[in-house]
Amino acid sequence: MKKILFSALFVMIALQTIAQGIFLRKNMDYYFQIERLDILSGTISDTLHTALNGMTNKDVTQYLENYLNQNQESISIMNRSELMKIISKNGEWAESGDGAIPSEYSLFNTFYQKQPNFLHYQNKMATFVLNPIIHYQQTVETGNLKQNLFYNSKGIEARGLLGKRVGFYTIFTDNQERGPLHHQNYIRNNNAVPGITYYKDFKTNKTGIAQDYLYAAGYIDADVIKNTVNVTFGTDKFHLGDGYRSLFLSDFGSNYTFLKLNTRLGRFNYQNLFMELTPQYFRGADQYLPRKYAAMHHLSVNAARWLNVGLFEAIIYSRKDHFDFRYLNPIILYRSVEQTNGSPDNALIGLNFKINTGVNALIYGQVILDEFNFAQVKANNGWWANKHGFQLGLKLADPFGVKNLMIQVEGNLVRPYLYAYTDSVSDYSNYNQALAHPYGANFLEGNLIVNYQPWKNTYFCWKTFFNRQGRDTLSNTSFGGNIFKDQTYRNADYGVKMFNGAPSNVFYTNLNLAYEIKDNLFFDLGATFRYEKASHFSNPSINSLQFYTGMRLNALRKQYDY
Numbered sequence: 174m175k176k177i178l179f180s181a182l183f184v185m186i187a188l189q190t191i192a193q194g195i196f197l198r199k200n201m202d203y204y205f206q207i208e209r210l211d212i213l214s215g216t217i218s219d220t221l222h223t224a225l226n227g228m229t230n231k232d233v234t235q236y237l238e239n240y241l242n243q244n245q246e247s248i249s250i251m252n253r254s255e256l257m258k259i260i261s262k263n264g265e266w267a268e269s270g271d272g273a274i275p276s277e278y279s280l281f282n283t284f285y286q287k288q289p290n291f292l293h294y295q296n297k298m299a300t301f302v303l304n305p306i307i308h309y310q311q312t313v314e315t316g317n318l319k320q321n322l323f324y325n326s327k328g329i330e331a332r333g334l335l336g337k338r339v340g341f342y343t344i345f346t347d348n349q350e351r352g353p354l355h356h357q358n359y360i361r362n363n364n365a366v367p368g369i370t371y372y373k374d375f376k377t378n379k380t381g382i383a384q385d386y387l388y389a390a391g392y393i394d395a396d397v398i399k400n401t402v403n404v405t406f407g408t409d410k411f412h413l414g415d416g417y418r419s420l421f422l423s424d425f426g427s428n429y430t431f432l433k434l435n436t437r438l439g440r441f442n443y444q445n446l447f448m449e450l451t452p453q454y455f456r457g458a459d460q461y462l463p464r465k466y467a468a469m470h471h472l473s474v475n476a477a478r479w480l481n482v483g484l485f486e487a488i489i490y491s492r493k494d495h496f497d498f499r500y501l502n503p504i505i506l507y508r509s510v511e512q513t514n515g516s517p518d519n520a521l522i523g524l525n526f527k528i529n530t531g532v533n534a535l536i537y538g539q540v541i542l543d544e545f546n547f548a549q550v551k552a553n554n555g556w557w558a559n560k561h562g563f564q565l566g567l568k569l570a571d572p573f574g575v576k577n578l579m580i581q582v583e584g585n586l587v588r589p590y591l592y593a594y595t596d597s598v599s600d601y602s603n604y605n606q607a608l609a610h611p612y613g614a615n616f617l618e619g620n621l622i623v624n625y626q627p628w629k630n631t632y633f634c635w636k637t638f639f640n641r642q643g644r645d646t647l648s649n650t651s652f653g654g655n656i657f658k659d660q661t662y663r664n665a666d667y668g669v670k671m672f673n674g675a676p677s678n679v680f681y682t683n684l685n686l687a688y689e690i691k692d693n694l695f696f697d698l699g700a701t702f703r704y705e706k707a708s709h710f711s712n713p714s715i716n717s718l719q720f721y722t723g724m725r726l727n728a729l730r731k732q733y734d735y
Contacts, residue, residue: 589653
């Protein structure tokens with residue numbers, strides 16, 4: 174497969190293509206402002222297909238510049254300053270070609286010549302941006318276990334353009350972390366650190382376990398056909414959907430090698446994602462980890478100025494270290510290919526939608542199907558293989574007349590055994606972590622997220638969720654919540670209802686204040702309360718209260734919202 178990917182990359186460069194830009198993360202402090210403007214516009218944008226995350230800095234920058242040009246008189250001074258700052262952070266994609274705001278005080282006439290960037294070089298042929306990454310967070314946790322927690326990350330990121338034909342992005346960090354108790358339990362149970370691949374334990378004592386790990390991501394991209402067909406190759410992760418959670422593909426888990434083709438034609442956006450993943454494994458001595466593969470397609474259509482509809486499908490190959498070239502076909506609907514192979518693979522299909530109501534509100538949702546038999550659903554007999562999930566959400570921009578406020582309410586329901594399979598290769602996972610929702614399956618969840626920017630450089634974020642999930646009680650029996658267990662070991666064929674097994678309830682709430690001292694330098698102060706109540710001794714109850722503070726430069730805030 175790698176030979177094919179590199180060949181595609183060579184062709185992409187040889188065509189003298191134009192780069193597309195880097196991907197923006199949903200948990201960036203200012204990201205909600207982009208979503209807010211999209212809602213306030215009252216229409217569905219052909220420029221921003223918000224379900225395809227990450228959106229590129231090119232698309233976002235051009236969207237914000239158009240917004241500023243069209244709202245010269247109505248936009249407030251603070252909002253103008255905020256949008257100009259976002260454009261400055263992605264300045265190479267501004268209409269002028271250099272939108273990064275010049276700094277009044279540079280170091281040695283070399284560093285911080287531009288406000289957001291440590292090192293910024295640009296001429297007619299190339300753009301290069303280099304930034305250090307520093308993130309330190311100190312936390313005190315009380316409850317079941319009193320402990321001092323920490324997160325320490327340092328590294329570097331770089332991005333650039335070569336003649337605006339080839340773009341690249343890379344990030345590398347060295348990290349040490351002792352997370353809260355539920356985070357440590359996740360690592361013990363899954364042999365994985367959320368969002369990370371290889372890790373080492375250190376400082377193991379009565380106050381908990383800490384981890385030491387490296388994080389790296391990077392990719393190169395270009396437009397094969399200007400503003401129409403884009404190709405990206407590298408290592409990273411994506412999120413599909415307008416929700417905080419995704420039932421299709423989430424950025425909760427670890428990175429993977431990918432080849433992404435994105436085709437945009439007017440109101441249509443079609444994305445192909447070919448992925449090399451790591452199946453389940455047990456940690457131990459140094460060893461070669463096998464590979465598995467996936468192909469995912471998403472077709473996004475702006476059916477009306479107020480309605481976006483998307484069609485999703487995914488195939489996880491049930492063969493280790495073997496890429497099936499029939500899945501390189503970029504045309505959507507792979508079920509016929511999978512059936513031609515004898516139906517050995519895990520196939521899922523889904524539908525998503527977004528409705529801009531025109532009254533400062535947006536409604537969105539997802540439906541995903543694994544196996545589905547309408548006759549069994551009609552019989553209402555709890556057939557185990559009716560595996561499906563639903564998401565429904567609402568976003569309100571500037572509710573009650575409060576500017577720069579966004580409220581998001583979201584519900585997720587996933588039936589037992591969704592994402593699971595009959596072997597450890599084809600389940601919907603990568604590196605011992607779920608590819609979709611972090612809780613796997615067999616749960617009902619409600620989320621409330623409030624983002625507010627009352628003053629310049631000040632960001633409040635309040636996140637709350639309640640999750641009820643049916644969990645396993647016996648090591649050799651699957652009740653449908655653990656997607657890593659073989660579904661042939663299910664507890665029943667019929668009568669399988671929601672919260673099958675031993676129900677556990679989790680309540681989580683976090684309030685964070687972030688103040689941007691200077692471009693990309695943040696001070697964080699916050700508190701988290703998490704309560705987990707189990708109905709069986711095999712799933713211990715947890716009570717945790719955390720207070721934290723931290724500083725970060727060119728880094729996303731560390732979160733434990735699962």
